Amino acid sequence: MTKVDRRILKSQQALKKAIIDLMSEKKFDDITIQELSDRANVSRGTIYLHYMDKYDLLDKLIEEHIIELRVLCRSAAELDFIGATLIWTEYFEHNYSFFSMMLASKGAPYFRNRFLIFLHEEFRNEVNVTQGINQGLDEDVIIRFVASAYVGVVEWWFTNEKPVPHHVLAEQLGTLLERNI
Amino acid sequence: MTKVDRRILKSQQALKKAIIDLMSEKKFDDITIQELSDRANVSRGTIYLHYMDKYDLLDKLIEEHIIELRVLCRSAAELDFIGATLIWTEYFEHNYSFFSMMLASKGAPYFRNRFLIFLHEEFRNEVNVTQGINQGLDEDVIIRFVASAYVGVVEWWFTNEKPVPHHVLAEQLGTLLERNI
DNA sequence: CAGTATTGGTCCATTAATGAACAAATTCTG
C-alpha cells in the first residue's frame, strides 16, 4: 500500500464528516454540492477530484465501513461470539456519528440493506446445518434469521441512543448468537 | 481586507490548535517542530511558510486574541461594566482551551503579562481621577489595581475550572469594576 | 408557460502544501 498524500486524506476526511453532519440535519437528496463543500471547508471542485457525485461519496463511505467491519471479523476469528461482538460494538462506539446517522435517522435506507447483506456473507461461514444445534435446518433460513436479528438489535441500540453500554450490548448479543449458531 | 486562501487558514488553524494541545501536555520548550507538524497533520516545512519558529507561532496566537479582545472592548463601549464583562467571559468560554492553557497551566508565563499590559491600556481610557469616586487618587495606582484584580480573578476562574458559570463571573466581576472605576 | 435563479459538472491558471533531501545546529550518551 503506497503512501497517500495527506492532503488527499484531509480532503476526503472533511467531506465524509461533512456528509454525515448534513445527513443528520436534512434528507440526503436535499443536500447540495455547495453545502457539502462549504461544510467540509473545501472548494466545490475538490469534491469532483475524489468522487463522481454525492452518491459516490456516500457509497464509498459506506463501503469503507463495511470493509473495516470485514477486517474486524477476520481479526476476531479466534474469539467466541461475545468477544467478537465486543470488537464490533467498540467499532460502533468509535464511529458513533456514522452508524447512528445510518441506522437511526435519515441515512437508514442507504445503509441498512448493505449491512444486512454483509451480515449474510459473514454468518454464512459460521453456520453449520450438518451437525450441532442447527442440524436439519435450512441454511438460508437460519442465516437470514440471525442476520435480521443482529441488524434489528443494533438498530434498536442506535435509535434509542445507547440504552445500555456497548459492552453490555456485546455480551447479550454475543450470548444470543451463541445460542443460535 | 483581501480574501485569504482557505488552505492558509486551515494550515494556520491546525497549527494553532496543535500548539494549544501540546502545551497542555508538556512544557513549551520541550515541544519539537516535528511534534507540532505531526499533531497539526501538516508537513514540517509548512510551519515555516507561516511562522519563523514556534515562538513566532505562539506570539501570533497570543497577539490575535489580544486584538480580538480589543475589538470586543470597542463593541462593548456603550455597555456598562457588567454587560461588557459578559461579552468578555463569553469570549473566554468560547476559546476555553486557549485561555485555560494560558492562564491555568504551562502557558502562564507567556500570556499573563501580555494580558496585564493590555488591561492597563484598556482601563486607562476608563479611569478618571479628576472627578467621581477616584478623585485625588494616582491614575497609575488605580489602573494597576483593577487590572491586577481582573487578571487575578480570571486566572482563578480558569485554574479552578469554571467554579461558576461564565455569566455569573461576568456579573460579579462587572459589579466589582463598577465599584472601582 | 416563459423567464429567472439555483445547482451541477467541467476546465484551467495560479497558489499552497507536500515530502524528501540536505547541512548546520543542538542535544544525548557513554
Next chain:
DNA sequence: CAGAATTTGTTCATTAATGGACCAATACTG
C-alpha cells in the same frame, strides 16, 4: 569530552487544492 542521534531550518520538484469562469440542467416563480 567525542561521537551519535536528533532537531532545525532551507531548498526544490511535484502534486493537490483553489476559486473563478463557464454552460447545461434543473428548480423555482409569477
